[in-house]
Amino acid sequence: MTIDEGVVKYQSFWTRAPAPHAAAVDELETWRRPLYDARLIGEYEEHGIGYGNISVRCGEPGQFMISGTQTGHLATTDKSHYAVVTSWNVHGNRVCCVGLSQASSEAMTHAAIYQLDQHIGAIVHVHSAGLWQRYMNKLPTTSPDVPYGTPEMANEFRRLYVDTDFRRTQLAVMGGHEDGILSYGRSLEEAATRVLDLNAGRRE
Numbered sequence: 001m002t003i004d005e006g007v008v009k010y011q012s013f014w015t016r017a018p019a020p021h022a023a024a025v026d027e028l029e030t031w032r033r034p035l036y037d038a039r040l041i042g043e044y045e046e047h048g049i050g051y052g053n054i055s056v057r058c059g060e061p062g063q064f065m066i067s068g069t070q071t072g073h074l075a076t077t078d079k080s081h082y083a084v085v086t087s088w089n090v091h092g093n094r095v096c097c098v099g100l101s102q103a104s105s106e107a108m109t110h111a112a113i114y115q116l117d118q119h120i121g122a123i124v125h126v127h128s129a130g131l132w133q134r135y136m137n138k139l140p141t142t143s144p145d146v147p148y149g150t151p152e153m154a155n156e157f158r159r160l161y162v163d164t165d166f167r168r169t170q171l172a173v174m175g176g177h178e179d180g181i182l183s184y185g186r187s188l189e190e191a192a193t194r195v196l197d198l199n200a201g202r203r204e
Helices: 022-037 107-114 129-135 151-163 188-200
Strands: 011-016 042-044 049-051 053-057 064-067 082-089 094-099 122-127 171-173 180-185
Touching: 022 053, 022 064, 022 082, 022 122, 022 188, 053 107, 053 188, 064 107, 082 107, 094 107, 107 122, 107 151, 107 180, 122 188, 129 171, 129 180, 129 188, 171 188, 180 188
Parallel strands: 011 094
Antiparallel strands: 042 049, 053 064, 053 122, 064 082, 082 094, 122 180, 171 180
16 A cells, blocks of 8 residues: 555644643543554554544634544553644644644644534544445545645545535545545544444444
């Protein structure tokens, strides 16, 4: 496979300081663990590159906490492995965050999806070659020409939300990001369970 993962492609304005909202960290770790155990979040060991990320709304309106870049290899995480995204600008390709880790390279995509609907409370982005191949163009699928972590990918998810049944499935395949699957929900439990069920073959 071609590895295009873990590189921050937006302009990052990172304040290195302890991320607030300890309760959000606990919730993220609770649902990250089964995703890690299922190898939906992890590391391409031969390349030493982590994959997968997870986020939940917290703090001021519009803000969210997300796993830090290159934390996929960790079996467990704590407050040092997350960042709060405080603001962003899709068209300006900028993300501002606070944490002891820099926000995931997918923070721009998460931000754009939260902007679609105030009821979206959590987002899970995982990797699975099997799911990616099985559901390509069966679930809503982003263009194969659009790479992850870019304003173009953010715009692709808006297109899916408006023009496909992404609003209903709350699952999508990232056509231009090999192995990438994304799920969202009103809660972290809902978003994580949806993709875990897909992985277990329990989706109708």
